[in-house]
Amino acid sequence: MKRILITGGAGFIGSHLCERLLFEGHEVLCLDNFFTGSKDNIRHLLENKHFECIRHDIINPIYLEVDQIYNLACPASPVHYQYNPIKTIKTSVMGAINTLGLAKRVKARILQASTSEVYGDPEIHPQREDYWGRVNPIGIRSCYDEGKRAAECLMMDYRRQNHVDVKIVRIFNTYGPRMAVSDGRVVSNFIVQALRGDEITVYGQGGQTRSFCYVDDLVEGLIRMMNSEKDFAGPVNLGTPTEFTILELARMVIRMTGSASRIVFLPLPQDDPVQRRPDIALAREKIGWEPRVPLEEGLEKTIAYFQQVL
Numbered sequence: 001m002k003r004i005l006i007t008g009g010a011g012f013i014g015s016h017l018c019e020r021l022l023f024e025g026h027e028v029l030c031l032d033n034f035f036t037g038s039k040d041n042i043r044h045l046l047e048n049k050h051f052e053c054i055r056h057d058i059i060n061p062i063y064l065e066v067d068q069i070y071n072l073a074c075p076a077s078p079v080h081y082q083y084n085p086i087k088t089i090k091t092s093v094m095g096a097i098n099t100l101g102l103a104k105r106v107k108a109r110i111l112q113a114s115t116s117e118v119y120g121d122p123e124i125h126p127q128r129e130d131y132w133g134r135v136n137p138i139g140i141r142s143c144y145d146e147g148k149r150a151a152e153c154l155m156m157d158y159r160r161q162n163h164v165d166v167k168i169v170r171i172f173n174t175y176g177p178r179m180a181v182s183d184g185r186v187v188s189n190f191i192v193q194a195l196r197g198d199e200i201t202v203y204g205q206g207g208q209t210r211s212f213c214y215v216d217d218l219v220e221g222l223i224r225m226m227n228s229e230k231d232f233a234g235p236v237n238l239g240t241p242t243e244f245t246i247l248e249l250a251r252m253v254i255r256m257t258g259s260a261s262r263i264v265f266l267p268l269p270q271d272d273p274v275q276r277r278p279d280i281a282l283a284r285e286k287i288g289w290e291p292r293v294p295l296e297e298g299l300e301k302t303i304a305y306f307q308q309v310l
Helices: 012-023 039-045 085-106 142-162 186-196 215-226 246-257 281-287 295-309
Strands: 003-007 027-032 051-055 068-071 109-115 166-171 200-203 236-238 263-266
Touching: 003 012, 003 085, 012 027, 012 039, 012 215, 027 039, 039 051, 068 085, 068 215, 085 109, 085 142, 109 142, 109 215, 142 166, 166 215, 186 200, 186 246, 186 295, 200 246, 215 236, 215 281, 236 281, 246 263, 246 295
Parallel strands: 003 027, 003 068, 027 051, 068 109, 109 166, 166 236, 200 263
Antiparallel strands: none
């Protein structure tokens, strides 16, 4: 049994990770300020004697005794991270500094949840970990993109200077149960709009591509990376190496929900990436990971969740 801290543990991905680690027999400390996280995501875990929920904002230091730290705390959808951009970048930068300080003090291993957004609007396709990205440092998305890039920098500098045991993963579009209704991400948007019979809003002409990874597959990748060999820090891409256009996704959701919703096209947001697909050769080689859940199977489970919530 390990004592494991998950920052952002009441969020969409964090709550699934809490659940999985408890199932494996670990003691889990879930830390969240509940800006985008929800107590509903972890309510079913509160009776577990090995689970503890701490209300705390990771931009402030915290002192705990733990063996591993998963640093997931940060709003991850444009709607939420652009709501308070200064707070967003502080969460990434100060959150990394505070969790790294904790890891250094107690000699814990720390995993940083980074993002495919570090690649910006990429010139290389698919994206490999050795690609440095094409990010607008002063755009409306940069609070998230540059915050995560700075967090990666801090992880590697603490590793080189202070010998902290760090791991970095770059997460591509993830979906599944417990996404928030007001999340603003494309899968939850389309499903909620379809189930309500609202117009389905596609930005641009819908030709931009994304790769969608089901949350259970992602959690498996996080755990494998956390427990990988000490000399391998990453970063490692975690995502599905199959891409779909946004228009294909919209049509798939309409078909699977039996919705009468019609698709409407709106202007493309600033700095919205045209293509996004991970090269996962490194994940296959180093941690033996690749996603297993096909998009339609994952969407079925996600639609069933939103039907229940709505």
